[in-house]
Amino acid sequence: MNLEASQGVLSHPLFPLGRLLATPGAIDLLDRTGTNATSLLHRHQCGDFGDLCASDVQANRDAILTGARILSCYRIGARQEKVWVITEADRDATTILLPSEY
Numbered sequence: 192m193n194l195e196a197s198q199g200v201l202s203h204p205l206f207p208l209g210r211l212l213a214t215p216g217a218i219d220l221l222d223r224t225g226t227n228a229t230s231l232l233h234r235h236q237c238g239d240f241g242d243l244c245a246s247d248v249q250a251n252r253d254a255i256l257t258g259a260r261i262l263s264c265y266r267i268g269a270r271q272e273k274v275w276v277i278t279e280a281d282r283d284a285t286t287i288l289l290p291s292e293y
Contacts, residue, residue, distance in 0.1 A: 205255050212284055216292050234263070240263040241264045258280055272289075275293070
């Protein structure tokens with residue numbers, strides 16, 4: 192087993208994203224930092240939940256199995272600003288947003 196798989200990060204999607212949405216603040220941050228939204232969505236969907244504590248990572252792993260909300264947090268750009276990716280419990284939509292926009 193490779194290291195990524197042993198840490199729960201896979202190269203294939205673990206859950207559907209549904210409709211893809213982004214808030215104005217997130218769009219601005221992605222543009223300013225030259226960050227590709229698709230790469231963040233791929234990381235999120237494949238189990239790389241970014242900058243989360245161990246209990247939040249475990250909550251996400253449980254959520255994949257039970258159908259609860261899934262949250263990832265990534266730090267992007269030179270200032271390491273936080274951006275969240277949230278997939279709703281019903282898997283109807285995934286939103287990229289700033290924590291201040293929650």
